[in-house]
Every structure is written in structure tokens, then in C-alpha cells.
Amino acid sequence: MPFRLLISLGLLCALLPLHHGAPGPDGSAPDPAHYSFSLTLIDALDTLLILGNVSEFQRVVEVLQDNVDFDIDVNASVFETNIRVVGGLLSAHLLSKKAGVEVEAGWPCSGPLLRMAEEAARKLLPVGNHIDVLTGKWVAQDAGIGAGVDSYFEYLVKGAILLQDKKLMAMFLEYNKAIRNYTRFDDWYLWVQMYKGTVSMPVFQSLEAYWPGLQSLIGDIDNAMRTFLNYYTVWKQFGGLPEFYNIPQGYTVEKREGYPLRPELIESAMYLYRATGDPTLLELGRDAVESIEKISKVECGFATIKDLRDHKLDNRMESFFLAETVKYLYLLFDPTNFIHNNGSTFDTVITPYGECILGAGGYIFNTEAHPIDPAALHCCQRLKEEQWEVEDLMREFYSLKRNRSKFQKKTMSSGPWEPPTRPGILLSPENHDQARERKRAKQKVPLLSCPSQPFTSKLALLGQVFLDSS
Ligand SMILES: *[C@@H]1O[C@H](CO)[C@@H](O)[C@H](O)[C@H]1NC(C)=O
Ligand SMILES: *[C@@H]1O[C@H](CO)[C@@H](O)[C@H](O)[C@H]1NC(C)=O
Ligand SMILES: *[C@@H]1O[C@H](CO)[C@@H](O)[C@H](O)[C@H]1NC(C)=O
Ligand SMILES: *[C@@H]1O[C@H](CO)[C@@H](O)[C@H](O)[C@H]1NC(C)=O
Ligand SMILES: *[C@@H]1O[C@H](CO)[C@@H](O)[C@H](O)[C@H]1NC(C)=O
Numbered sequence: 001m002p003f004r005l006l007i008s009l010g011l012l013c014a015l016l017p018l019h020h021g022a023p024g025p026d027g028s029a030p031d032p033a034h035y036s037f038s039l040t041l042i043d044a045l046d047t048l049l050i051l052g053n054v055s056e057f058q059r060v061v062e063v064l065q066d067n068v069d070f071d072i073d074v075n076a077s078v079f080e081t082n083i084r085v086v087g088g089l090l091s092a093h094l095l096s097k098k099a100g101v102e103v104e105a106g107w108p109c110s111g112p113l114l115r116m117a118e119e120a121a122r123k124l125l126p127v128g129n130h131i132d133v134l135t136g137k138w139v140a141q142d143a144g145i146g147a148g149v150d151s152y153f154e155y156l157v158k159g160a161i162l163l164q165d166k167k168l169m170a171m172f173l174e175y176n177k178a179i180r181n182y183t184r185f186d187d188w189y190l191w192v193q194m195y196k197g198t199v200s201m202p203v204f205q206s207l208e209a210y211w212p213g214l215q216s217l218i219g220d221i222d223n224a225m226r227t228f229l230n231y232y233t234v235w236k237q238f239g240g241l242p243e244f245y246n247i248p249q250g251y252t253v254e255k256r257e258g259y260p261l262r263p264e265l266i267e268s269a270m271y272l273y274r275a276t277g278d279p280t281l282l283e284l285g286r287d288a289v290e291s292i293e294k295i296s297k298v299e300c301g302f303a304t305i306k307d308l309r310d311h312k313l314d315n316r317m318e319s320f321f322l323a324e325t326v327k328y329l330y331l332l333f334d335p336t337n338f339i340h341n342n343g344s345t346f347d348t349v350i351t352p353y354g355e356c357i358l359g360a361g362g363y364i365f366n367t368e369a370h371p372i373d374p375a376a377l378h379c380c381q382r383l384k385e386e387q388w389e390v391e392d393l394m395r396e397f398y399s400l401k402r403n404r405s406k407f408q409k410k411t412m413s414s415g416p417w418e419p420p421t422r423p424g425i426l427l428s429p430e431n432h433d434q435a436r437e438r439k440r441a442k443q444k445v446p447l448l449s450c451p452s453q454p455f456t457s458k459l460a461l462l463g464q465v466f467l468d469s470s
Contacts, residue, residue, distance in 0.1 A: 091370035213268035263324035
């Protein structure tokens with residue numbers, strides 16, 4: 001089946017230098033520590049597992065662990081590095097057990113790929129982004145759903161689901177009302193002047209094609225489908241989505257005629273197909289496979305289409321092609337993929353900190369299509385909270401110990417202070433009540449629950465110090 005061919009070729013070629021030790025473009029051996037090379041590997045890693053290539057996933061994990069060095073001097077974009085490298089490593093970390101990689105005892109709350117993700121993320125922290133905050137004025141006064149704000153809207157919805165945060169969803173729904181009131185015309189979304197509401201650019205940007213997928217995530221299927229069908233007519237006109245499309249003129253916009261094999265329309269097709277089973281969505285998928293193979297396939301990889309009017313190619317393959325486009329296409333056609341799990345199966349993982357229920361489905365994709373299991377996040381986050389709680393109590397204990405020690409030094413100057421034989425008495429009744437009060441306050445029933453060792457049994461481990469007399 002041509003589709004399988006595309007998949008295997010795309011990945012094979014991206015990883016070819018590693019696989020065969022083939023020379024780089026200048027004849028030298030490829031260096032896995034090379035920033036853009038590592039970036040492609042990291043970005044494509046979870047795609048390997050979703051496509052079912054477990055052995056290759058394992059091999060790439062080893063290569064990354066042995067070779068990647070974030071201590072390099074490059075001008076990396078904070079946003080891109082965050083979504084591709086940090087997101088890719090996090091997702092690979094969470095999927096590594098499924099891929100048969102031997103994981104350490106603390107997984108999913110610890111592991112080598114998680115530590116790499118943290119290292120990469122820390123490198124980004126002190127770096128500023130290109131926001132000019134001096135004037136506090138809007139530089140551009142165009143409002144729309146595309147470039148510049150797309151990931152913001154996407155993360156309001158996905159963040160609300162992943163973090164179970166109602167405030168984020170409320171914010172999105174508020175924006176959504178304004179977007180529908182002022183930017184929507186015949187199920188197209190235009191750019192409008194933000195103070196007057198007049199149309200400033202009657203243009204559809206290919207980046208905006210994520211919107212129907214996002215609408216389907218909030219259950220707005222009918223609107224999503226109508227907008228999707230508008231966008232699909234543009235695809236049919238050109239065999240791809242031009243970066244900008246002038247809606248009233250029905251044609252591409254000058255200097256924006258390219259199609260770098262972006263994933264957004266396919267991503268929306270995947271979400272909508274899960275929601276509706278409408279075969280039109282598979283047609284888009286089939287068209288995409290055809291276009292990609294007919295127009296963009298080159299000897300080793302799939303090239304950016306520089307101009308959809310004459311199908312000229314550019315000498316580059318974007319990293320999101322393997323990370324996103326291939327992944328969403330595959331998921332569109334693979335209804336039994338583990339990513340689509342509806343909760344009917346799951347894995348129970350015993351960690352030193354407690355039991356976690358993982359892999360039950362409901363994966364949230366970051367904006368570079370790296371899936372995150374919300375249950376893993378929840379499981380490890382709970383662990384953190386409980387650690388903090390124990391740390392609080394420890395701090396309290398040591399502060400008491402110091403105060404008592406001071407007191408005893410004052411009253412009896414004989415010998416150093418010895419710990420009491422029954423340490424439980426160190427917690428005065430007041431302190432004890434306060435601690436329990438705090439414990440109760442933190443025990444909100446989580447929406448996504450992941451059973452973990454109860455707080456009291458953890459205290460028992462530290463029982464030399466604390467006695468839970470309840
Ligand atoms: C996994 O990927 C490697 C490299 O692309 C390829 O050689 C191998 O045949 C693939 N294995 C499977 C099972 O698809
Ligand atoms: C990064 O950008 C700065 C400012 O444009 C420049 O001075 C520096 O040489 C660049 N560093 C690298 C490694 O490209
Ligand atoms: C949207 O339009 C309706 C009706 O015209 C109006 O009542 C509502 O306040 C508008 N909402 C926003 C967020 O602008
Ligand atoms: C969930 O998925 C399983 C396996 O694919 C299927 O048998 C079952 O009918 C599904 N359940 C629901 C509620 O969709
Ligand atoms: C210990 O003493 C300090 C001042 O000497 C006081 O601020 C602190 O609250 C005391 N700690 C406890 C737990 O009583």
C-alpha cells in the first residue's frame with residue numbers, strides 16, 4: 001500500500017545517516033550532537049512508536065542518551081525548542097516503557113529522557129523571547145486565529161484538559177464568542193481590525209487549519225465540519241494548502257504560495273474523524289498521501305513545496321513533517337492505534353511512590369504533536385505535592401528541634417541535646433491539628449485519579465520522627 005511506503009521511506013531517510021553511518025552532505029560523518037540533526041531525531045522519535053517501530057525507537061533512545069549535548073552555542077528559538085525538544089523528550093520518556101525500553105524504578109516520575117527534557121528546558125528559562133514590552137502597545141492591530149495566536153488558543157483548550165483547569169477553558173470560551181462574532185464569515189475565519197471589527201485581511205492562512213480540530217475538542221462538531229469543508233476546497237484546488245489564500249479572489253497570495261507539508265488540516269481531519277467517522281475526512285487523508293508522494297517526494301525524503309502553482313520544490317524537509325504530518329496521517333488511518341485508546345485497557349505501574357494507572361488514552365498532543373498521557377502528569381504531580389507536604393513537616397520539626405535545643409542549652413548547660421526516646425511528642429497537639437488540617441485541605445478528589453500510596457503510610461517510613469497517632 002503506497003501509504004505504508006511513504007511512512008517507511010520518510011523515516012528511513014531521515015534516520016539514514018545514523019542507520020548506515022552514511023556521510024553527511026560535505027562527506028563527513030554526521031554528528032548526532034549537531035543541533036538540527038538531534039532536533040529531527042528527537043522530534044521524530046514518538047512517531048516511530050506510533051507507527052509501531054519499537055526496535056528503531058529503542059535504538060534512537062540509546063543514540064540520544066549517548067550523544068546529545070545541550071551545552072552548545074546556537075541561537076535557538078525558545079518556542080520551537082520548547083515544543084520540539086522538550087515536548088519530544090517528555091513524550092518519548094512517557095512512551096518508553098510501551099516501547100520496551102527498560103525504565104528505572106521511579107518511572108514515570110523520573111528517567112533519563114525526563115532529565116534530558118529538564119536540562120533542555122532549564123537552558124530556555126533565562127532566555128527572553130522577541131516580545132517588545134517597552135511601550136505596552138499593540139504593534140499589530142489585526143485579530144484572527146492564525147499565526148501568532150494559534151498555539152495560544154490551542155493551549156487554552158488542551159491545557160484545560162491536561163491540567164483539569166476550568167479557568168483556561170472559561171478563557172477560551174470567552175475568546176471563542178468574540179472570534180465567532182467578529183471574525184467568522186460563512187464559516188471562514190478572517191482577520192479583522194481589533195478596535196473597529198472591520199475586515200483587514202480576507203485571508204485564510206494554512207496555519208489556521210488547526211481550528212476545526214480544536215472546535216471538535218470542545219464538542220462543536222457541526223461548526224468544525226463546515227469550516228473543515230471550506231478549507232478542503234482550497235486543498236483540492238491546489239493539491240495542498242498554500243501558506244496564504246485570498247478568499248474573495250479564490251487564489252494564493254503573492255510570496256505565500258508554498259506548502260511546507262504542514263500538518264494542520266490533516267490534524268483536524270484526524271480529530272473530526274474520531275468524532276464523526278465521516279468518510280470525507282479519509283478522502284482528505286488519501287489526497288494528502290497522493291500529493292505528498294507525487295509532488296514532494298525526492299530521493300531521500302519529502303521536500304517543501306516552494307510553489308503550489310508550478311510544484312517547484314525547496315531544498316529542505318521541515319522537522320514537523322515527521323513529527324506531525326506523518327503521525328496525524330497514520331493516526332487518521334489506524335483506528336486501533338494505542339493513542340486512540342478509549343480507556344478500555346490500561347497499564348498499572350508500581351513505582352516506589354505508589355501505583356499509577358497509565359496508557360488509558362485521552363492523550364493530549366502538544367502543538368508539535370507530541371502526545372502526553374494526562375494520567376502520568378497527574379500521578380507525578382501528586383507525588384510532588386506529597387513530597388512538599390513531608391518537607392513542610394520536616395522543616396517544622398527541625399525548627400522546633402532548634403528552638404528546644406536553644407531552650408535546653410539555656411536551662412541545662414550539661415552535655416549536648418539528645419533526641420527524646422518517644423519522638424512523637426515533638427508534635428504538639430496544636431501542630432498536629434494544623435498538619436492534619438492542611439492534609440485535609442489538599443485532599444480534593446482529583447478528576448483524573450491515579451491511586452498512590454496514602455500520605456500516612458509514607459509518614460510511617462519516617463516514623464522514627466513522626467508518629468501518626470490518629
Ligand atoms: C524500523 O525502522 C528501521 C529504520 O527506518 C527500518 O530499517 C526497519 O525495517 C523498521 N522496522 C519495522 C518493523 O518497521
Ligand atoms: C546569535 O545571535 C547573536 C545576535 O544576533 C550573534 O551575535 C551571535 O553570533 C549568534 N550566535 C550564534 C552561535 O549564531
Ligand atoms: C456576540 O454577539 C452577540 C449578539 O450580537 C452579543 O450579545 C454578544 O455580547 C457578543 N459577544 C461578544 C463576546 O462580543
Ligand atoms: C473501546 O474500545 C474497545 C477496543 O477498541 C471497543 O471494543 C469498545 O467498544 C470501545 N468502547 C467504547 C465505549 O467506545
Ligand atoms: C522557633 O523560634 C523562632 C524564633 O526564635 C520562631 O519564629 C519560630 O516560630 C519557632 N518555631 C516553632 C515551630 O515554634
